[in-house]
Amino acid sequence: MLEMVPPHARRRPVGTGSAASFLALLALAVQLSAGPALAQGTQLADWSDADLATAGALRDRALKGTSAYEHVSSLVTEVGPRLAGSPGDEAAVRWAMNRLGKLGFTGVRTQDVLVPRWIRGTTEVTLLGPAAQPLVAATLGGSIGTGEEGIEAQVVEVASLEALTAMQAGDIRNKVVFINQRMERTKDGASYGTTVKNRTQGASAAGNLGAVALVIRSVGTSDERFAHTGRMTYDVSAPRIPAFSLSNPDADTLSRQLKTNKQLRLRLKSTAREMPPAWSANVIGEIPGTDRAGEIVLLGAHLDSWDLGQGALDDGAGVAIVVEAARLISRLDRKPSRTIRVVLFANEEFGLSGAKEYARLIGDEQAKHVLAMEADTGIGPVIRLESQVAPEFLGAIEKMRAAMQPLPIEGGSNNASGGADLGPLRSLGVPVLDPVLDASLYFDVHHTMNDTLAKVDAKVLDQTVAAYAVAAYLAATKQGDFGRLAPVPFNR
Numbered sequence: 001m002l003e004m005v006p007p008h009a010r011r012r013p014v015g016t017g018s019a020a021s022f023l024a025l026l027a028l029a030v031q032l033s034a035g036p037a038l039a040q041g042t043q044l045a046d047w048s049d050a051d052l053a054t055a056g057a058l059r060d061r062a063l064k065g066t067s068a069y070e071h072v073s074s075l076v077t078e079v080g081p082r083l084a085g086s087p088g089d090e091a092a093v094r095w096a097m098n099r100l101g102k103l104g105f106t107g108v109r110t111q112d113v114l115v116p117r118w119i120r121g122t123t124e125v126t127l128l129g130p131a132a133q134p135l136v137a138a139t140l141g142g143s144i145g146t147g148e149e150g151i152e153a154q155v156v157e158v159a160s161l162e163a164l165t166a167m168q169a170g171d172i173r174n175k176v177v178f179i180n181q182r183m184e185r186t187k188d189g190a191s192y193g194t195t196v197k198n199r200t201q202g203a204s205a206a207g208n209l210g211a212v213a214l215v216i217r218s219v220g221t222s223d224e225r226f227a228h229t230g231r232m233t234y235d236v237s238a239p240r241i242p243a244f245s246l247s248n249p250d251a252d253t254l255s256r257q258l259k260t261n262k263q264l265r266l267r268l269k270s271t272a273r274e275m276p277p278a279w280s281a282n283v284i285g286e287i288p289g290t291d292r293a294g295e296i297v298l299l300g301a302h303l304d305s306w307d308l309g310q311g312a313l314d315d316g317a318g319v320a321i322v323v324e325a326a327r328l329i330s331r332l333d334r335k336p337s338r339t340i341r342v343v344l345f346a347n348e349e350f351g352l353s354g355a356k357e358y359a360r361l362i363g364d365e366q367a368k369h370v371l372a373m374e375a376d377t378g379i380g381p382v383i384r385l386e387s388q389v390a391p392e393f394l395g396a397i398e399k400m401r402a403a404m405q406p407l408p409i410e411g412g413s414n415n416a417s418g419g420a421d422l423g424p425l426r427s428l429g430v431p432v433l434d435p436v437l438d439a440s441l442y443f444d445v446h447h448t449m450n451d452t453l454a455k456v457d458a459k460v461l462d463q464t465v466a467a468y469a470v471a472a473y474l475a476a477t478k479q480g481d482f483g484r485l486a487p488v489p490f491n492r
Ligand SMILES: [Zn+2]
Pocket: 302, 314, 315, 348, 376
């Protein structure tokens, strides 16, 4: 793993491993042999002074106020929730086509994508016994329903997915498993990665041991009564059981009751059901480059959302950030030499259908994708700039970060994922830049009915747009590229 070089360092960063050091030396040797192309001693000039000045002006322009809030507001007001394959999803595709067209993007087009179609129906979770009461719950995305008759059974609490898989079938058979693990609040949302497996894998782990249903503590940080949905999956070989989440306060209630009543029972009812797959689409629009128009800097976000809220943060904000960053660049006098391509992906939430289809359809054009960036963690601001580029280009990433100042953005690692929708592209070898957004408050509302426009702060959104616009503009004007990553199989 490589760390960023400090801003003052002019030399190429050298990796901790000997292979990375060798690569860095090799890169230096290649540059030394390049002769006439060299500027500033042994280093290629990544950008002209005019490019850097334009990036600075672009940043200042964005910080004065952008139209990003207006884009989110329009999406959630005119479309609202847009679960993959739903009428809202279809409306979102139409909205995006119109919006990109009106904003002056060129080559506005769709790519048809087949998406799974799941309907939530109604959810009822009731605590039985002496303190009987309804609990605030959500059916997890992709769960089967319970049937009209519902399910009533005793509850067994476990601390984590690992604790569940270590249990014996005798402890769990014919019971409801309750995974009670709290997601911790962190600035970069890292705790999501450790708790989300309860949601994705819990039902099959419990089903394998003979449980009749799964209930988890919401994978979210809110102390309010908002249950968190999100995708779950079934192992092919495991019995399928319905899966629910409880809001954090309701998970507390259940756990407290269980301390004094081991026989406690729950009644669960869900009318969730799967429908045949439906058509959706990726929506694409471009800001054309000048002399290297065939080369692409990709800005991605996803157009679909969960059904409970309005998808204002997830991922209306991301859509607004990338659309507005590209729009601001299109208004510059000094045009970028590469094309900036905005891709609004279909169905991220239910299995990355749009991202996979985009990567499948690009064919040889993948080699022309110079850098890809995604926005999918709310409004921001950007707190850290991570990347996954060929190590010899980390100096350029550092200069991009410097161009974002005075925004207080730290340097980060060079092993960034770049985001879910960039996975298939990254696996083809496309380098990624990953502006890490402040997610301290994001997981309070993510995937809940509280994901509404009320949580979008226009000023913060403008700061994020400023960072994305600077990065996209510099990537689209840079002399030379960011190298390529080693291709790896994509399995998700
Ligand atoms: Zn998202």
